[in-house]
Amino acid sequence: MALDANQEINQAKSEAFADQMLSILNNGALSLMISIGHKTRLFDTLSGMAPSTSEQIASAAGLNERYVREWLAAMVTGRIIEYDPSQRTYYLPGEHAAWLTRSAGVENLAFQAQYIVMLAKVQEKIFDCFSRGGGVSYASFPDFQQLMAEESTQVVDSSLLQVTIPLVPGLVESLQAGIDVADIGCGSGHALNTMAQAFPRSRFTGYDFSHEGIAAAQEEAAQLGLINAHFEVRDVSHLDITDRYDFITAFDSIHDQARPANVLKAIENALRPGGVFLMLDIRASSLLEENMKHPLGPLLYTISCNHCMTVSLADDGAGLGTMWGEQVASQMLREAGFSQVEIKHVKGDVANSYYIASKSA
Secondary structure, three states: OOOOOOOOOOHHHHHHHHHHHHHHHHHHHHHHHHHHHHHOOHHHHHHOOOOEOHHHHHHHHOOOHHHHHHHHHHHHHOOOOEEEOOOOEEEOOHHHHOOOOHHHHHHOHHHHHHHHHHHHOOHHHHHHHHHHOOOOOHHHOOOHHHHHHHHHHHHHHHHHHHHHHHHOOOHHHHHHHOOEEEEEOOOOOHHHHHHHHHOOOOEEEEEEOOHHHHHHHHHHHHHHOOOOEEEEEOOHHHOOOOOOEEEEEEEOOOOOOOOHHHHHHHHHHHEEEEEEEEEEEEOOOOOHHHHOOOOOHHHHHHHHHHHHHHHHHOOOOOOOOOOOHHHHHHHHHHHOOOOEEEEEOOOOOOOEEEEEEEOOO
16 A cells, blocks of 8 residues: 555554445445346345245246346345355345335335446546536436436325425415416426326426427326326426416426526516425535435435536536535525525435425415
């Protein structure tokens, strides 16, 4: 280990850091294998099985045994799956399955491992940005729309109608009576379609710049037979709508906008007097030192550097990043013209802050 001859080294601290690095390398490798376990549905298959051999597991999953066996070895050494060497059987404990299977819903952490794989694919482009600046365009992330759609479905189905909408006082009653609603950066439109189905007297419009996302949204609306949901491909920083909506939502879509200040002002303009904007975004502080104990801190800063920040900078944008935080978000909402900004948190949700921004009546 090459060191400055004049530098004093705390050997215990150095060895502890070496252990930390080994853990990081092992866990980084496990992220790749956990992603495979999610995509192949191996975790889902194992959750319904008694202790089984690799042949039995591969057969149940309809997969190649040799690959399944090597994957199982990574899971066993990673302390994710239990192994009985005397019987050569593998077992996924229920305590682990509760965080790894699709039936876990929003608590399925195996799903999140897919983001690590996606970000790794653009590392060389990100590396170039460290020298030349700029960013990596949204088009360089072909899997992003699909991943967001899958995650959105989990979150929306478990909490949108039951938890999120009721955070705004009187909103449920207004939606039942019939109001005009917009979703900014609607992606595949599942949230808007869910609201449109639940509140048939209200009228819903979704905006997103992704043709792929809007097409998926329209297809789902057609399958559900919705006549009160409409979708448009549009750059929301140029919404150019005045006093049209009573309620506007944005689910985790503002911080990666190229021109977020313009988008927030456009939202404020689009609301009728007394209207409400509900923004769900990453729960964090704008101050690094206050994020030291954030349970997802390293993951979210990594996603920021390798996606949210860079797609904004690729369009000569602000590059707010994933961890723009509550202080900056609140300030920007007020600068956009909202007269009142309230931040709410939901018990058990460590990932999101819920901003309720009101326009003057």
